[in-house]
Amino acid sequence: MHPWLERLNRVPRLALGALVLVLLVVGVVVPHVGWVATALVALFVAGLVWVTWPQCRPPERLMRLAVLGVVVAMTVVQAVPRG
Numbered sequence: 267m268h269p270w271l272e273r274l275n276r277v278p279r280l281a282l283g284a285l286v287l288v289l290l291v292v293g294v295v296v297p298h299v300g301w302v303a304t305a306l307v308a309l310f311v312a313g314l315v316w317v318t319w320p321q322c323r324p325p326e327r328l329m330r331l332a333v334l335g336v337v338v339a340m341t342v343v344q345a346v347p348r349g
Contacts, residue, residue, distance in 0.1 A: 268317055286310070293344060301344035308337040 274282070286307055293304030315330045322330065 271317060290340075293340070301341050304337065304341045304344055308334065308341050311337055 289303040289307050293300040293302075293307070296303070311330075311334050315334055318330070319327065
């Protein structure tokens with residue numbers, strides 16, 4: 267297991283979920299620079315997908331890629347100004 271995953275495994279699940287939720291809310295609410303918080307969530311999800319890829323079956327891989335795609339799409343929509 268990767269060292270950062272071992273440290274992450276010691277963090278309470280509720281605290282980690284709350285941190286991700288707070289970052290997503292900040293990303294949506296804060297104008298102009300909120301996309302940075304959403305990008306941090308995307309990087310975190312990408313890291314988890316990378317590490318868990320060999321242990322996942324194809325349906326699980328698709329779900330993880332779908333979640334990553336949604337978070338990356340949110341980041342791009344927030345970062346690129348409209349019109």
